[in-house]
Amino acid sequence: MTAPVFLTGDLPAYRVAIASLSHSAARADGPAGALAVIRGDGAWWEDARRAAAGGAVALLVDEPEAAPTDVPALRGELGVPVLVRRPSLRSGIVDDALRSLDGSALRSVVAECQASFADAPRVVRDAVGWMRVLTGGADGAPAVLRGRPGRHGTTARLRWAGGVGASLIVTLVASGGGLLRVRASGETALEIDLDAPMGRSVLGVGTSAGWLMTPPRHEQPEREALRRALELVRDGSPTGDLAGFGADAATAATILAR
Structure with missing residues (x-):
């Protein structure tokens, strides 16, 4: 049907x-x-x-x-x-990452992103989204401790209620960018590399048995x-998509505020 x-x-x-x-x-x-x-x-x-x-x-x-x-x-x-x-927060890759964790706890999450000044709100918003879903932050807004913003970027420390701490490093460039890398450490480790402009996404999963790179996703x-x-x-x-999007957008605005 x-x-x-x-x-x-x-x-x-x-x-x-x-x-x-x-x-x-x-x-x-x-x-x-x-x-x-x-x-x-x-x-x-x-x-x-x-x-x-x-x-x-x-x-x-x-x-x-x-x-x-x-x-x-x-x-x-x-x-x-x-x-x-x-x-940069594709549902299929999120599902693969959470499935790889299989409920195991994480000790820390670090996200690094590079974005143009114009694209920074979107890229930082998606970086925050990754940190939220990996730390189990549900759809709420985290406590944010901002670093001192500079001409070329900023840093922030985030913690959701009941979740582990997460760190964010933002690099601002005149043009290009759109890159996002997330590293999560714990009994199972994750490395997620995303290049939205090029449509590239790589998920690596590390366990006591070694590292496994998940197959690339060919679906548009x-x-x-x-x-x-x-x-x-x-x-x-x-679905909590809209609630999560709204919370991530508000958090990104706080991080990027001058």
Whole structure:
């Protein structure tokens, strides 16, 4: 059985994704009864409101550039599940990392990122997201101890309630960037290298038996996000994507504040 998918705007990668998932997805002419895919540029939450008011059963926000002022209020207003595709926090890689940990505790998490001044909010937001999910910080905001910000970056120490401490190093460059590396140490160690502009992601898992590099993911990010959203709609599973996105955005803004 195919599920209707409504695209709110020019989203060619999702047109391709729908075609490749023809056994489970089909284009819809409107949001009523459909999964609505929302472009993440500008005030995307207005398009989300219109799609929800038009009867969408779930929303998938693609690469949101900014967060609305009051995310909890938006969640309540929309009243439907909201998934968020984030370039450096792909759900499949997150699932692989958490599966590799298999419940084992971590002692520390360190994230390093390099970003242009314009792209820093997104890259730092995704770095914070990795630290949150690996330390078990749920969807809340952490306590933040900032280092002294400089012209070329900053540092921060973060701790979520009930979670281990995490450290962040941010390097700002004039152009380029978009690089993120996360190292987690414990009984099982993780190394995650992400280059969103190049579409490259590498996950290394270290145990007493040695290091294992997980196979590269060849599925396009948009197809992965759409497939996950369709599974959620089918199963009725809850998602904390929007709450996590809002909390990470607020934390990133605190870290980058001058």
